Amino acid sequence: xxxxxxxxxxxxxxxxxxxxxxxxxxxxxxxxxxxxxxxxxxxxxxxxxxxxxxxxxxxxxxxxxxxxxxxxxxxxxxxxxxxxxxxxxxxxxxxxxxxxxxxxxxxxxxxxxxxxxxxxxxxxxxxxxxxxxxxxxxxxxxxxxxxxxxxxxxxxxxxxxxxxxxxxxxxxxxxxxxxxxxxxxxxxxxxxxxxxxxxxxxxxxxxxxxxxxxxxxxxxxxxxxxxxxxxxxxxxxxxxxxxxxxxxxxxxxxxxxxxxxxxxxxxxxxxxxxxxxxxxxxxxxxxxxxxxxxxxxxxxxxxxxxxxxxxxxxxxxxxxxxxxxxxxxxxxxxxxxxxxxxxxxxxxxxxxxxxxxxxxxxxxxxxxxxxxxxxxxxxxx
Amino acid sequence: xxxxxxxxxxxxxxxxxxxxxxxxxxxxxxxxxxxxxxxxxxxxxxxxxxxxxxxxxxxxxxxxxxxxxxxxxxxxxxxxxxxxxxxxxxxxxxxxxxxxxxxxxxxxxxxxxxxxxxxxxxxxxxxxxxxxxxxxxxxxxxxxxxxxxxxxxxxxxxxxxxxxxxxxxxxxxxxxxxxxxxxxxxxxxxxxxxxxxxxxxxxxxxxxxxxxxxxxxxxxxxxxxxxxxxxxxxxxxxxxxxxxxxxxxxxxxxxxxxxxxxxxxxxxxxxxxxxxxxxxxxxxxx
Numbered sequence: 001x002x003x004x005x006x007x008x009x010x011x012x013x014x015x016x017x018x019x020x021x022x023x024x025x026x027x028x029x030x031x032x033x034x035x036x037x038x039x040x041x042x043x044x045x046x047x048x049x050x051x052x053x054x055x056x057x058x059x060x061x062x063x064x065x066x067x068x069x070x071x072x073x074x075x076x077x078x079x080x081x082x083x084x085x086x087x088x089x090x091x092x093x094x095x096x097x098x099x100x101x102x103x104x105x106x107x108x109x110x111x112x113x114x115x116x117x118x119x120x121x122x123x124x125x126x127x128x129x130x131x132x133x134x135x136x137x138x139x140x141x142x143x144x145x146x147x148x149x150x151x152x153x154x155x156x157x158x159x160x161x162x163x164x165x166x167x168x169x170x171x172x173x174x175x176x177x178x179x180x181x182x183x184x185x186x187x188x189x190x191x192x193x194x195x196x197x198x199x200x201x202x203x204x205x206x207x208x209x210x211x212x213x214x215x216x217x218x219x220x221x222x223x224x225x226x227x228x229x230x231x232x233x234x235x236x237x238x239x240x241x242x243x244x245x246x247x248x249x250x251x252x253x254x255x256x257x258x259x260x261x262x263x264x265x266x267x268x269x270x271x272x273x274x275x276x277x278x279x280x281x282x283x284x285x286x287x288x289x290x291x292x293x294x295x296x297x298x299x300x301x302x303x304x305x306x307x308x309x310x311x312x313x314x315x316x317x318x319x320x321x322x323x324x325x326x327x328x329x330x331x332x333x334x335x336x337x338x339x340x341x342x343x344x345x346x347x348x349x350x351x352x353x354x355x356x357x358x359x360x361x362x363x364x365x366x367x368x369x370x371x372x373x374x375x376x377x378x379x380x381x
Numbered sequence: 382x383x384x385x386x387x388x389x390x391x392x393x394x395x396x397x398x399x400x401x402x403x404x405x406x407x408x409x410x411x412x413x414x415x416x417x418x419x420x421x422x423x424x425x426x427x428x429x430x431x432x433x434x435x436x437x438x439x440x441x442x443x444x445x446x447x448x449x450x451x452x453x454x455x456x457x458x459x460x461x462x463x464x465x466x467x468x469x470x471x472x473x474x475x476x477x478x479x480x481x482x483x484x485x486x487x488x489x490x491x492x493x494x495x496x497x498x499x500x501x502x503x504x505x506x507x508x509x510x511x512x513x514x515x516x517x518x519x520x521x522x523x524x525x526x527x528x529x530x531x532x533x534x535x536x537x538x539x540x541x542x543x544x545x546x547x548x549x550x551x552x553x554x555x556x557x558x559x560x561x562x563x564x565x566x567x568x569x570x571x572x573x574x575x576x577x578x579x580x581x582x583x584x585x586x587x588x589x590x591x592x593x594x595x596x597x598x599x600x601x602x603x604x605x606x607x608x609x610x611x612x613x614x615x616x617x618x619x620x621x622x623x624x625x626x627x628x629x630x631x632x633x634x635x636x637x638x639x640x641x642x643x644x645x646x647x648x649x650x651x652x653x654x655x656x657x658x659x660x661x662x663x664x665x666x667x
Contacts, residue, residue: 094398097441102422102482103403103422103481108398109395138633143395143396250643254664281630281631281637283445283631284444291442296397301630301636301637303637309627311626316627317667319666321666322665326667334642334643337643337644338634
């Protein structure tokens with residue numbers, strides 16, 4: 001049996017056997033597929049669902065699919081979806097209350113215990129799941145998240161290229177996959193043929209790999225995989241200087257840059273929706289028409305919404321500048337105090353999917369430049 | 382990874398599920414504010430709470446809102462909540478009638494650090510609805526009166542009609558073992574008391590700054606100005622405690638709404654030492 005740390009080669013022709021092996025082990029497979037001119041994550045039933053021969057070209061506010069000149073299965077970086085959508089769904093019923101003769105009874109939503117395999121998790125995405133684990137596994141565990149997470153099979157695929165908005169090397173989360181996976185793949189194209197280097201990360205990963213025709217990986221496969229990761233690391237589209245960032249952002253709450261970025265920011269919430277770690281949510285009460293039942297739903301919310309900080313006297317964060325400041329300061333600084341880690345993994349989604357192309361790496365660099373003293377507005381005191 | 386996260390414990394109660402509580406009584410405090418008392422509709426009560434903590438209170442079919450616990454901390458049952466009808470949920474709670482079943486989950490948050498005031502003079506400053514989370518603190522001060530030095534209380538509201546717990550305040554004012562000052566921002570000729578902000582009453586307060594602990598709850602601007610004046614009088618910033626209010630949806634540090642800089646008000650607060658939040662209180666729109 002393949003054991004943790006084993007390295008095997010899977011020929012391209014044997015890839016369907018990997019999907020079959022996952023299904024035989026009882027997993028529903030979620031993976032990349034082309035839909036609405038983007039590579040998104042959805043149920044994968046056959047190899048043909050994968051974005052074979054497609055890649056993505058990304059920049060600030062732009063995302064375009066393009067044909068590759070090869071038939072790579074994982075020849076893209078990341079799309080607008082992240083695995084957050086599976087672990088922490090955008091809408092989720094928490095419980096249902098039923099009216100009884102004696103008030104009401106509350107039935108918590110039974111946890112979804114179907115095992116799921118996610119196919120093509122990137123290093124930054126595995127890091128992001130490690131971050132959301134800390135959010136939902138505190139003193140009050142989130143039952144839905146925990147149920148899905150504990151039954152998740154992570155099939156990682158190392159990035160063969162960096163996107164135009166990628167900066168995982170700055171955040172120390174990639175592009176090499178270093179842990180948190182059951183099975184990791186590196187897709188190798190070119191000399192030696194289209195093949196995958198597989199590394200076993202868990203017993204569950206070993207069981208899956210045992211069902212796939214493989215040969216022991218040669219030194220050439222290992223070297224090719226290392227070269228791919230090194231090439232990806234060297235071609236990041238963005239970078240961010242994180243030196244002293246925990247003190248930098250909270251230390252400059254009145255920096256004029258917050259107002260400048262707010263002139264462009266539409267407060268549309270796109271950045272928080274595509275972010276693989278943004279976890280803010282709100283709750284909705286959904287009563288039945290006959291008032292016999294009431295459902296409690298949780299749905300994604302965003303610190304860019306004006307109602308987000310609503311109190312009886314109005315919103316605490318009225319201005320877009322204060323909301324952008326909250327988001328960026330939380331993501332890069334105060335997240336450390338709350339969860340012992342940055343909230344950013346450098347995936348670049350917030351840059352790509354911002355309709356006006358606001359680039360947080362650029363904003364951080366601008367805030368790094370001290371404000372001229374004359375323009376610093378006064379605080380409350 | 383399949384094996385990395387521990388499996389959810391089936392027996393653990395759902396962190397979002399409320400426990401049914403029956404309304405025992407309802408008292409109108411002001412035109413828009415009521416005090417309701419609650420007891421478990423069936424089965425066990427929620428865990429014991431401390432003065433300054435809050436619950437999430439649920440109205441069937443309407444929703445849930447964070448409300449401070451304003452009951453007698455010395456005798457924990459029944460549960461008492463004072464609610465001002467502002468939005469949909471608080472209006473539904475304010476309309477609740479005896480016999481009706483609401484939902485409660487909690488208690489949540491950091492309580493007033495009362496033990497830290499043992500052997501010290503105590504100053505309590507409340508504004509408007511801010512008296513609600515201070516009332517269990519006041520009751521505990523009285524219950525253990527000998528543990529504290531001089532006790533000064535200042536309570537302010539917009540008008541005499543906005544004063545909470547008015548009969549109780551009247552009886553509190555009769556006591557000789559503490560001093561209660563009540564002031565309103567504006568009043569007609571029927572009001573014989575003080576008119577002005579709570580900060581205008583501070584110079585009257587007799588206290589030894591180095592051995593005073595202050596507990597404040599009210600509108601943020603009131604707490605900010607009071608804290609500033611107290612610091613000017615020499616009370617250490619670490620001896621001034623404030624209870625903050627922020628939008629809350631979950632009360633368990635997962636929904637993100639109540640963030641105030643690095644802290645979740647629901648978990649690290651709502652009670653904070655002035656030292657912990659002074660810098661952020663001075664910044665607008667945090």
